[in-house]
Amino acid sequence: MKYWLMKSEPDVYSINMLEKDQVTYWDGVRNYQARNNMKTMKVNDLVLFYHSNAKPKGIAGIAKVIKEAYPDFTAFDKKNKYFDPKSKTENPTWYMVDIQFIKKFKKVITLEEIKNNNKLNDMVLLKNSRLSVQPVTKDEFEKILELEHD
DNA sequence: GCCAACGTTGGC
């Protein structure tokens, strides 16, 4: 099993909305590295749900992958804001996965807390802050859970 | 709201 971190701006889609929906499809990824990461995901992989451009910004909860990568249909729809003419139905450029809500942290584990933890210095989150879908190691995932506070 | 970092595009 693998671990991941996925970013969302809570104004666009937050952990609360995922809790309400329970299941969602992760559309709109238009970056090749992020897409490749999604293509690597397997059912039951765990996902840290990160709130970017937010206050507080940080990890807001956990989700799991329930459907592996399939074509992102929003890329085919001219009226959708994620429309991309270079993605063809017969040879899609962009993919999405489905995730399911697992839990919402009582308090967001903030970016600051992550930065202040020596064990988490190598997280992709800190090295490549712009990547919206990124791998997390088992050790990092477990350390994050230790930072959860009631 | 600013801007650094980074990815993509397109002219050559």
Added chain:
DNA sequence: GCCAACGTTGGC
């Protein structure tokens, strides 16, 4: 294939 110009992300 290089790289300048441009657009986007996301922390501050």
